[in-house]
Amino acid sequence: MPLAYALIHEEDGVFGISFPDFPGCVSTGRTEEEVLRKGAEALAFHVAGMIEDGDPLPIARNLSELRADNSFSDDSAGAILALVPFDPPGRAVRLNISMDETLLEAVDRAASAAGQSRSAFLAEAVRRRLKDAA
Structure with a gap:
């Protein structure tokens, strides 16, 4: 780093x-x-x-x-x-993942409320989780 x-x-x-x-x-x-x-x-x-x-x-x-x-x-x-x-x-990398549709709908609502794209919202959530795991 x-x-x-x-x-x-x-x-x-x-x-x-x-x-x-x-x-x-x-x-x-x-x-x-x-x-x-x-x-x-x-x-x-x-x-x-x-x-x-x-x-x-x-x-x-x-x-x-x-x-x-x-x-x-x-x-x-x-x-x-x-x-x-x-x-x-x-560099941003495109990926294909599977997720429960109800969870995905909740992600989309939360991302929209935060003024973020789905990708940005998920990336931020992953960063927080990784920081907490360290």
């Missing part, structure tokens, strides 16, 4: 997280744990959006490369440096 360096700053009891290699990807939290969790979610969403928009993903720099960047030196002053894992989405 790829890792991205993150900078965590604290000001007046609020933590902020940013990613030097993913400009514009930021989040906040009330604790270090919350900001890391929310930062990981923001990074996953940011990367998925880049892929959906057809934007190339940046090549993640190592710590030596980041330290050689003057803007990183300025931005990292007083920050905690963290590594945040992210799972870039892969």
Whole structure:
């Protein structure tokens, strides 16, 4: 799983997280744990959006490369440096599955209510289940 360096700053009891290699990807939290969790979610969403928009993903720099960047030196002053894992989405693969029709109707209703396609709804459900199983 790829890792991205993150900078965590604290000001007046609020933590902020940013990613030097993913400009514009930021989040906040009330604790270090919350900001890391929310930062990981923001990074996953940011990367998925880049892929959906057809934007190339940046090549993640190592710590030596980041330290050689003057803007990183300025931005990292007083920050905690963290590594945040992210799972870039892969290429969509079409599959054929069998499912009880009543369950499928319930899936379609829930997906519609969530404003999602059936595929997006099922993929999200699988991701949650896999996360819970880990």
